[in-house]
Amino acid sequence: MNRTLGVCYYPEHWPETQWADDAARMARLGLTHVRIGEFAWSRLEPRRGAYDFEWLRRAIDTLHGAGLKVVLGTPTATPPKWLVDEMPDILPVGADGSVRGFGSRRHYDFSHDGYLQECKRITLALARALGEHPGIAAWQTDNEYDCHNTTLSYSATARSGFQEWLQRKYQSPDALNRAWGTVFWSMEISDFSEVELPNLTVTEANPAHVMDFRRYASDMVVRFNKAQADIIRAHSPGRDVIHNFMGRTLAFDHFAVGADLDISSWDSYPLGFLEDRSDQNDDWKRQFARAGDPDFQAFHHDLYRATSKGRWWVMEQQPGPVNWAPHNPAPRDGMVRLWSWEAFAHGAETVSYFRWRQAPFAQEQMHAGLLRPDSIEAEGYFEAAQVAKELGELEGELDDKAGLADVAIVFDYASAWAWEIQPQGREFDYFRLVFDFYRSLRRLGLSVDFVSANTPSLEGYPLVVIPGLFTWSPALLEAIKAHGGQVLIGPRSGSKTPDFAIPQALPPALPDDVLGVRVSRIETLRADTPVRVKGGGTLQFWREYLEIGADTETLLSAEDEVPALVANGNRHYLGGWPDQELMRSILQPIAAAAGLTTFDLPEGVRLRRHGGHVFALNYGETAFDLAQLVWTGAPLLGNLVLEPSGVAVVEISGTES
Numbered sequence: 001m002n003r004t005l006g007v008c009y010y011p012e013h014w015p016e017t018q019w020a021d022d023a024a025r026m027a028r029l030g031l032t033h034v035r036i037g038e039f040a041w042s043r044l045e046p047r048r049g050a051y052d053f054e055w056l057r058r059a060i061d062t063l064h065g066a067g068l069k070v071v072l073g074t075p076t077a078t079p080p081k082w083l084v085d086e087m088p089d090i091l092p093v094g095a096d097g098s099v100r101g102f103g104s105r106r107h108y109d110f111s112h113d114g115y116l117q118e119c120k121r122i123t124l125a126l127a128r129a130l131g132e133h134p135g136i137a138a139w140q141t142d143n144e145y146d147c148h149n150t151t152l153s154y155s156a157t158a159r160s161g162f163q164e165w166l167q168r169k170y171q172s173p174d175a176l177n178r179a180w181g182t183v184f185w186s187m188e189i190s191d192f193s194e195v196e197l198p199n200l201t202v203t204e205a206n207p208a209h210v211m212d213f214r215r216y217a218s219d220m221v222v223r224f225n226k227a228q229a230d231i232i233r234a235h236s237p238g239r240d241v242i243h244n245f246m247g248r249t250l251a252f253d254h255f256a257v258g259a260d261l262d263i264s265s266w267d268s269y270p271l272g273f274l275e276d277r278s279d280q281n282d283d284w285k286r287q288f289a290r291a292g293d294p295d296f297q298a299f300h301h302d303l304y305r306a307t308s309k310g311r312w313w314v315m316e317q318q319p320g321p322v323n324w325a326p327h328n329p330a331p332r333d334g335m336v337r338l339w340s341w342e343a344f345a346h347g348a349e350t351v352s353y354f355r356w357r358q359a360p361f362a363q364e365q366m367h368a369g370l371l372r373p374d375s376i377e378a379e380g381y382f383e384a385a386q387v388a389k390e391l392g393e394l395e396g397e398l399d400d401k402a403g404l405a406d407v408a409i410v411f412d413y414a415s416a417w418a419w420e421i422q423p424q425g426r427e428f429d430y431f432r433l434v435f436d437f438y439r440s441l442r443r444l445g446l447s448v449d450f451v452s453a454n455t456p457s458l459e460g461y462p463l464v465v466i467p468g469l470f471t472w473s474p475a476l477l478e479a480i481k482a483h484g485g486q487v488l489i490g491p492r493s494g495s496k497t498p499d500f501a502i503p504q505a506l507p508p509a510l511p512d513d514v515l516g517v518r519v520s521r522i523e524t525l526r527a528d529t530p531v532r533v534k535g536g537g538t539l540q541f542w543r544e545y546l547e548i549g550a551d552t553e554t555l556l557s558a559e560d561e562v563p564a565l566v567a568n569g570n571r572h573y574l575g576g577w578p579d580q581e582l583m584r585s586i587l588q589p590i591a592a593a594a595g596l597t598t599f600d601l602p603e604g605v606r607l608r609r610h611g612g613h614v615f616a617l618n619y620g621e622t623a624f625d626l627a628q629l630v631w632t633g634a635p636l637l638g639n640l641v642l643e644p645s646g647v648a649v650v651e652i653s654g655t656e657s
């Protein structure tokens, strides 16, 4: 595998006379890929049918002439004004019923059939005109589905589309009434046309109703993406189809969208995310303000790798201060390099920086690029240059395939929707729960793969962790039964039927021959009133009361004697949300029983195994000596004494364990 670097570029932002120089400088820097075009609809079709693709062709010619490979974006995230004026009902409608207007981006409704046709039309025209251009290596569909919370739209078109979707799913109003339990509060319907959208209700809407609306909305994103992917494949053969996902975005099923992609990618803004999307306290945010959270990027690398059968990129990598978080600090020296290497540690093919030159105008004028607005190199440029040089030096030395990780975490988008609909306690958030497990596993030095709850492949994993799963898919239950390794299930896993009801057998709804445990009641807790566990540590936010069968043993109890962790052989159930230290002390012996070697890493140091090598990364501010783990030999990259922002690549055969 050739590991490469790229950049996001907007030829339409700069005079044509500058393009050749830009392209030559990109190539000199060691970049190989350039993503262009994804917001350029108003330049590609200034009026209906008046296509102007010639400037884009010249831009592609120029980049290709400099030896660069183009990733061409479809411009469908930004319908131009004339189109919005022609079809004003493509504008999305917020949950409060207000129409979201023109003047920024993503002002469209996924459920609008007319807009879908428009997107197919422009994609087809572009693919026909340029699809065979030798400079085009790949396509990006649209840009960041759900950015600015745009998956859900409460429009008239969404309402009729949802009604049809329900009709297909339930066939009869009676079946819907039974599934949703609409006898409650006189919500019964006698015709699908009576179903409303679940917004603007007096108090909460029926969770089964909201859940189906979330499934419908996710299906609309899948449909939208697939329509473009099909056209691109037909008219631009041999090119990879990519989409750029986002951080902590769970509004649609990324596994389902990923099934129609060749490569998943995501947009990584470590400092923006720490400020904007982290549950950590202020001390943590201060500590990592210029480095980013040591697990947030890795989590998404691992998650998105799973959504497209292993091939993945970082399409946008933060190169300096961004413009959109509450505060926008500059990265610590070395962090742009570290973030880039971390992506490769997790198997990325390409890391592409956002953006080439800082724009002096419009919404993102305060967002750094590799170049300053005056075209002088900005700080991030030099770090990208260093990565390019190091990639060259390491070429052929690293394995193509990562191999199976130590741990598989079962991940499920429907679970995120379910607990958003019914948190039961303010802090209960699916991402937060899964991320806590992920962080604990990584503090133990373990490498993680994610697997989909719907198409789980658990074979070969020494340890499988299943936190907060809404409902069991038959495939997952079968996979657990067949699994010979260690399994840790819960909290809240298997606590609903697919129709969003409490299972008759009570959660976790596991057959007794899988694990004899029943959740008899649950409680949620204020952050300042956790439940203490015998031997130290607490359960926070969410706590279950477990009844166990004769074959099940209690491994850990709360101080009030209620079992917290129970097991039968290699299958464990955890009845609460442990604090970080308790979580590690629960996971460590299970990992040991799985035959895994664990460490006790500092807060800022992380390891990732890739084939025959381990990558070590230091997000912290103090040096860390890798020799105190087990490594001795000289690293392929970096030093055993890992400085702040340091990266080292160590051969696993050099270990003594």
Ligand code: GAL
Pocket: 143, 144, 147, 267, 269, 316, 322, 323, 324, 354, 364, 367
């Ligand atoms: C991304 C987006 C880019 C740009 C960038 C700024 O979310 O895809 O177009 O807005 O953020 O950080």
